[in-house]
Amino acid sequence: MGLRERTRRAVRAELAELALGLFVERGYERTTVEDITAAAGLSRRSFFRYFPTKEDVLFGDVDDLAEQIAEDIRARPGGEDAWACLHAVLRDWEPRIHAAQRELTGLRLIETTPALRARLHQKRDELRGRIAAALQERPGASLDTFTADLLTAAAGAALDAGARAWLRSDGTADRTELIDQAFTLLTPRL
Missing domain, CATH: 1.10.10.60 (Homeodomain-like)
Known part of the structure; x- marks a missing residue:
């Protein structure tokens, strides 16, 4: 750089x-x-x-993060299960995703401001689209678009649930443990 x-x-x-x-x-x-x-x-x-x-001042890093996450997904081993791939990459990226959302103060502001919540959902949809595409682009991947979208949405739900639990704990809960728990509970039976 x-x-x-x-x-x-x-x-x-x-x-x-x-x-x-x-x-x-x-x-x-x-x-x-x-x-x-x-x-x-x-x-x-x-x-x-x-x-x-104005909304993007709180979400400016999301586009860069999305591309970097997509690159990491594409770089994972070709034979790795798509859900395991998502878990590994997003678990590794979670601290940076969290930092990009400006910690507790920023997350609380976003949660209580309708315009910011709407922008967050739009940005997340864009991010999930890139991640789903990256899942399909992995070497040896044979995921159809529906399955890639579904797995990516479920992974997003796991991150969201972990973030909400962390907020409820006033930032005292271990975010990585919450992410692991959410991914374990949502493991698909394919």
Whole structure:
């Protein structure tokens, strides 16, 4: 990664943290892009070079994560069961997925803000589409589209259930154990 990309990522991360603080302090709906740009010392135009929408300031890393997760899925052994592949990759990626969702404060904000929940669902659908496609592209894979979509949706449900249980524990539960438990409970009988 070159200097320009590292700088871009650093600015995006800084804007995201700043925006999250303003959203928590003022409320998501009452915080404008102008508020964020004023606090950051940027123009409105500059903000939109980093994020296409106000909602995306909390989800900016999802697209990069999706492609990296898809690459990891494609790189798994060809003979590995698709569910085991999803479990291994998503278990490994869960801390980074979690970090991209800005910890407890960000997750609570998303859960209580309809516009952010809607954007989260849209981003998750896009991510799941990439993951399902990657499952089908693995060497030796013979999954049909329906099965790839179903397994990916079930894996997403496992991550969601783990995240909600972690939120209910106020961040004290072991997220990896919750993910493992969810994947075990949902193991398909193919």
